Amino acid sequence: MAVDCLTDKKVLIKGNYAIANAAVLAGCQCYFGYPITPQSEIGEFMSGKMQELGRAYVSAESELAAINMTIGACATGVKAMSSSSSCAVSLMQEALSYATSDQLPVVLVSVMRGGPGLGNIYPSQGDYFQATKGGGNGDYKLIVLAPSTVQECVDLTYKAFYLAQKYRNPTVLLADGLLGQMMEPVTFKPYPYPEIDNSDWALDGAKERDGRIIRSYAPLADNQCVFLERLYNKYKLIEENETEWEEKDTQGADIVLVSFGSTSRNVKTAAKILRLKGIKAGILRPVTLFPFPSKRLQELSNTVKKFVVVEVNMGQMVYDVKLAVNGKVPVELVHKPVGAPPSPEEIAKRIEELL
């Protein structure tokens, strides 16, 4: 069931509706999208709500059109977003690369399903690489936020809009079919972040000022070098300021289980099971996938004997954990190719086998 925007009452709501409702509350003025399971409820909600509020909703002719419309809207300085899933997010990669070089605060909600190719519509975490490493050309990063509960779908949608504006960088909310389709009680507090002044760059009509151009083109080699240095200084700043993770029972832990998104729910329970058996297991859950909590993992590698990465794909985030740990202690993978996450009991059992 969809709810009517702001309410301080607890409501039971689907992840997709929660995301859409939060986007509206975050002040999203334009939504552009093309339906695809398992995120179609986002567009469905927007199609009614945006019109009701006098904001823009466009059911685009394709995902390419939707993301490029989002770029156009963002260039005018308004908050704008698109949402899609896996194989259709693939179609948006070129535009995301452009949006990073145009430095536009595009917000994209990516609700992962099975891949590669058309794949299937079941939950998956197979687009970790797509979101964090990108399929577009050139050196760029997207800010990537990974909710693990429906409440976090709300909170991190707010944050996605804020960080996108603050750093003028495309930001992805990386959910999955399980989070999109499940219901859980949430509360919608008002958008908690300050509004960012964009009057120095937005294309809001050149009244009493010179015209501006936002472009992704530097014909002189040196200009591009300067631009990339500046872009990466920004990414450094994002890493310093915005890295977020959840950590539990890592002090004195022998093993730390690392997981993100919906899978981390089961991993938390698995850690409980292991601790009951006397195995000192802690958990670390990256909330931001870029910036990735590499520094913290590095610190932990001084005291921890082993890291186990649990994910629903063929092993993607495990590489970032390995990079962070840099060979200091073993990093193992427990995974399932696609579908709902493995049960806590199965995760615990497979981890015991690794010890």
Place this chain on the structure above:
Amino acid sequence: MEKDFIIAGFGGQGVLLAGEVLANGFMLDDKNVTWYPSYGAEMRGGTVNCSIAMADEEVSAVQKSDADFIIVLNQASFDKFTSMVKKGGTIIVNTSLAIEKRIRNDINYIFYPITKMAEEKLQNIKMANILSLGILSKVSGLISLETLEKALNNVIPPHRRNLIPKNLEALKLGYEYDLLKV
């Protein structure tokens, strides 16, 4: 405490809605709760189910392989879900659309002609889903009729308010299932 529920039937019987009412009820009781639908390449008339997990602490996993209470509104669901009832758990079977048969002796069976009763007593077979929640309330003792009534008000949209009295009747009828001769 953590308890798991599955409600299953064929498309159109309102099993997702019944699950949503139940989950809303647990929310109103200040429990942690998750609701997850079966979804996939489903066909009209195919089987549908949803699982609800309720816990005092964090729900341990959204999707589980078994449940404490399972409501099955048709034969296909009865066949499929009997094996998923936890030992000592309960299955509520709609005998209007499934044959009464006990193949396990480590679980409790509640057989009741849910659709028939909805049709005869409420003149509406669509009430079978909510009627079954009344039975669940009585059998499980985990959620009160009053809470379910409040939950119904949360779930039924404003333009369907006229349906609430009939649904409340259905809940009550289900709750009193063991008092009625069928």
